[in-house]
Amino acid sequence: MTEGLTHRDRHAQRLPASLALVICAILYLVLPNRLAVGPKWILPVLIVLPLIPLSLGVHRHPDESPWVRRSTIGLVGLINAANIVSMFLLVHLLLNANVVQGRNLVYSAVSVWVTNVIVFSLWFWEIDRGGPAVRGTHHTDFPDIQFPQMENPHLAPPDWMPSYADYLYTAFANGTSFAPADAMPLSSRMKMLFALESVVSLITIAVVAARAVNILN
Numbered sequence: 001m002t003e004g005l006t007h008r009d010r011h012a013q014r015l016p017a018s019l020a021l022v023i024c025a026i027l028y029l030v031l032p033n034r035l036a037v038g039p040k041w042i043l044p045v046l047i048v049l050p051l052i053p054l055s056l057g058v059h060r061h062p063d064e065s066p067w068v069r070r071s072t073i074g075l076v077g078l079i080n081a082a083n084i085v086s087m088f089l090l091v092h093l094l095l096n097a098n099v100v101q102g103r104n105l106v107y108s109a110v111s112v113w114v115t116n117v118i119v120f121s122l123w124f125w126e127i128d129r130g131g132p133a134v135r136g137t138h139h140t141d142f143p144d145i146q147f148p149q150m151e152n153p154h155l156a157p158p159d160w161m162p163s164y165a166d167y168l169y170t171a172f173a174n175g176t177s178f179a180p181a182d183a184m185p186l187s188s189r190m191k192m193l194f195a196l197e198s199v200v201s202l203i204t205i206a207v208v209a210a211r212a213v214n215i216l217n
Contacts, residue, residue: 121171
């Protein structure tokens, strides 16, 4: 993102991440009640209500109020925590309950895994180089993720910057292979995020999904 972008361009850049948050809220709603803490509608409401002014009333730019980024990170953290709790509840249910219907548990495992990928794509998007508001401007921080286009500039335009789709693919690759693929974490905080995503993904796929498949009717 460069400083020459218009307000419309900045808003368009923000939309994919906002839609990703909405998708996470929807995925949480479709989980069984026994995999949620409290009423299931509370988390989606806590996500969508702040997201409306964040998405429609504020454009991401270097001079934006600090509360915008703090609020966005808070929403991502809230979803991340809720999804991890759902994962542990799902594991507990599979290991301790008398489960006779495995199909719904497979669907729940898929929902938890997809949410995990989206959540960490949002973490990557919001943290890399100081976040989308300053990434690509003179306010930018050192890169937290090294993309192939950064190693081989001839593979991309001179002004190339990662879009949300690049962070989503990075999260998908890390969530399926349990290790970085083409994009490599550079900073300690990004390495910890990559590791946490891999752990949640590994538990969901290897423990939850495998156990659920074995009890399918």
